[in-house]
Amino acid sequence: MNNTYHIPVLLSETIDMLAIQPNGIYVDCTFGGGGHSAAILKHLNAEGRLFAFDQDADAFQNFPHDARMVFVPENFRHIQRFLKLHGVFQVDGILADLGVSSHQFNEASRGFSIRFDGPLDMRMDGRSELTAEKIIATYSEHQLHKLFEKYGEVTNAKTLAKHIVQYRQHTSVSNVAQFKAALAEMVKGNPNKYFAQVFQALRIEVNDELGALNDLLLQLPTILKTSGRAAFITFHSLEDRLVKNYFKGTTVEDENPFISTPKKQEFELISKKPIVPSENEIKMAFLGTATTA
Known part of the structure; x- marks a missing residue:
């Protein structure tokens, strides 16, 4: 875990929500500094597996030497495709810490x-x-x-x-x-x-951020096991609205994230209200209030 690269927010809350099974298969859609991944690994036994996605090449420098992990240098919108390449068709949990990493913000060249x-x-x-x-x-x-x-x-x-x-x-x-x-x-x-x-x-x-998020959400019913869990950390209202509407089952965003059509509810909400960070975490955040759904 590299705290200088990116400080993971809502760390304990997110891990609790995932209810990690020691021998389960999990996906960290936004590896970054590896903080969330490191916390997930602590709950996995030797049979557990963790797939870490990150399209930013800089993130790979934080990848640990752990036989239980696979690093995928791609956007999480391609999650189903790359899981299949590794012989995985369904997983026990998915985590996505959306937005920009501390590292990306602090590198002037970016x-x-x-x-x-x-x-x-x-x-x-x-x-x-x-x-x-x-x-x-x-x-x-x-x-x-x-x-x-x-x-x-x-x-x-x-x-x-x-x-x-x-x-x-x-x-x-x-x-x-x-x-x-x-x-x-x-x-x-x-x-x-x-x-x-x-x-x-x-x-x-x-970065077509909302398009990528939409693509990920639409794949969840296929790649999550029946008892699987998904946790999303959002940093602005556009992400927040997209995620909340999807999990509430009220709308699904098509190619244009501002055009919606009715959909069948696929998921049960674990927390009826968004979980918000502490005051200390808010001070450390760059893009406002983070929430999980």
């Missing part, structure tokens, strides 16, 4: 944080072609408008999109400092909060 200057990248998977810089340079005014409105809930999303399109006609934007300078006159309210919303929107789009 471009995730408004605190540091660096390239407008924001890719969790360096193999992906889409970057925040490319979005700013190529997306239409309409695309940018909807992006900031839906994924960042930016109050002046429409005028911001128009401003960016006009600005890029005479000035290129390739790093965080340039981008913040370009948006300076558009800021509404608290600058840090405003930029955080804009950066969140770009990051979600770059």
Whole structure:
């Protein structure tokens, strides 16, 4: 476990909710610093197995030498495919700690944080072609408008999109400092909060975060055993809404996460209310309140 890479939130609460079987098969969809995985391993015997997914190549440096573990360097949206490759068709539990890791935020070269200057990248998977810089340079005014409105809930999303399109006609934007300078006159309210919303929107789009989460949720009925459990830690309202609606059985998100259709309830909620972190954990978090469903 590497605490300098990422501090696992709701650790004991999540492990309790998983009700780990010593000889069971589990999946950590977001390995990161390995904190949650390390806690799961403590509850497994020699026959237990743990599959750790992480699309960020940096995460592999935290992978322990443990015969019970398999590291899968892919996005968790491909969970069923890669479990099958390892001869696994159903598991006893799944954990997904969504959002961005502390490491990704603290590495200026990744471009995730408004605190540091660096390239407008924001890719969790360096193999992906889409970057925040490319979005700013190529997306239409309409695309940018909807992006900031839906994924960042930016109050002046429409005028911001128009401003960016006009600005890029005479000035290129390739790093965080340039981008913040370009948006300076558009800021509404608290600058840090405003930029955080804009950066969140770009990051979600770059990594197709809601699309990946939706893909994972839709595979749960197939890959979870009848008595299996799933725990999700969410960090913003869009993730939270998607997960809550899915487990409540009220809606299922299709290709567009903002269009929903009725679905049959597949799961029983273990906790009727979301479990929230302690005040200390909230202070340590980067993206607001984490909850499990």
